[in-house]
């Protein structure tokens with residue numbers, strides 16, 4: 263593997279598009295690639311094939327302690343082991359090969375011991391840092407390069423089941439999916455978002471049965487989704503027939519007593535809808551507009567939108583063909599009246615695509631959806647941002663889809679971007695006091711109400727402004743609390759924690775932005791004019807240096823988010839960046855210091871503000887001018 267040309271130490275002229283050579287880390291990794299293949303060719307360690315290279319280069323990371331430089335390569339340990347040599351010797355060899363890399367210094371210290379036990383420590387040269395951060399300042403992408411090979415990426419997220427109230431669980435898919443969408447788009451990919459609504463599932467059997475047996479017309483006229491929700495909840499109790507549920511709901515119990523066959527009839531209502539029964543279709547159609555209006559209102563509040571809303575119902579016309587095609591190819595066969603694909607072997611539960619009563623399933627729709635997306639969108643990747651409890655469904659789905667042999671599927675990455683459960687402060691799945699799941703709308707309302715108490719009586723704000731600020735802070739807090747978690751773990755939902763002004767919270771980050779921008783107000787400085795003047799930023803002090811280096815990591819962090827679909831890497835970095843800004847701001851004069859430092863520091867502050875704002879924007883979190 264050849265090294266791509268070393269970084270141009272002079273950097274692009276202002277106004278050009280920086281990032282052609284990538285971030286500092288990209289440039290350094292390119293230099294490592296050259297050094298490692300050179301060392302391999304000279305027999306220092308076994309040949310690293312091109313395929314091994316990405317994993318080796320992934321070991322070039324930021325150091326935690328500036329004493330050891332700004333970056334460190336840790337691959338010498340593993341390579342030395344394979345070659346039966348001392349890690350130190352391998353590190354020294356690679357460091358020597360890197361020595362000629364413009365912009366980077368491998369010979370700085372620690373005194374007498376440049377590589378320690380085998381780390382390859384690298385410091386960014388001051389001129390190179392100044393050039394890079396000054397270039398980011400005049401770049402409307404803030405120094406973030408575009409991906410070299412843009413892909414078409416379908417993101418299937420949010421996808422709630424309509425006519426069931428949206429609850430706290432849906433916030434995760436919605437918020438994580440939206441953040442990934444924004445980040446991947448900013449990186450330069452072509453992202454297609456699709457809200458795969460559950461608008462055709464068994465909940466409609468319950469609602470249809472309820473509609474026919476116990477609807478309240480006046481309640482429906484007044485608030486259609488509330489009435490549909492009530493029907494859904496009470497019919498589910500009747501169909502499940504759990505004595506404790508029925509004991510708590512006398513109306514449902516009475517109905518259950520009158521309709522001993524209810525559970526069966528509910529299933530038949532779904533089957534009838536799927537078979538095209540005219541009355542059920544008509545009713546379904548009459549329910550949909552109110553259901554959609556309800557969810558759309560939530561998306562507006564969350565500032566989330568979709569390119570497509572191809573719900574399960576859209577794929578209905580294709581389902582029968584999916585089953586016959588799978589049967590014809592000998593992949594699906596009958597199993598106790600139903601039809602399934604035995605993806606995990608004959609002794610394991612099959613992936614069911616048709617029930618004994620003829621109804622199609624979630625699985626059937628998902629298969630049809632993959633085929634449709636490939637035919638119409640030609641994606642390189644499809645991401646499903648869905649609860650981890652559906653892990654087995656997606657495993658079976660992906661296996662079945664591959665066996666089915668949808669043309670072109672072998673070149674498509676299918677990824678289940680799974681996430682954990684939202685817990686209450688008692689450590690159990692988040693519920694209201696009465697034991698119901700928490701509705702998403704009331705969850706947002708409460709967040710905003712509590713934020714209003716925090717925003718409190720800022721003198722200068724009108725009532726309307728205060729409400730707007732509270733909405734931004736409250737919703738931002740809920741989103742950030744979700745996004746800053748490692749997505750695969752469960753997390754505890756706590757209004758108090760998420761609205762704290764200290765710590766890794768949205769409020770702290772929003773406050774940091776307001777604080778950065780306050781400098782310009784205080785100094786009466788025209789930020790636009792400052793930007794047009796394209797000043798040189800010279801990070802001379804260690805605090806400035808630390809801040810500049812963090813700013814220049816923006817592109818790396820977004821790449822890392824994409825590699826693992828983990829928005830929390832972005833929140834962690836933003837929090838770190840805000841901390842470095844505080845250290846800079848608290849210890850160095852800005853407005854009162856002499857030129858040229860004054861302008862350099864102002865520019866660094868302005869850039870920090872823009873980067874923080876952009877980072878929050880990529881998470882779908884708004885900022886306010888004052889709080």
Ligand code: ARG
Pocket residue numbers: 418420421422423458459460628631646648
């Ligand atoms: N409607 C499903 C639910 O709420 C999620 C759908 C996810 N997307 C998919 N293509 N299966 O659980």
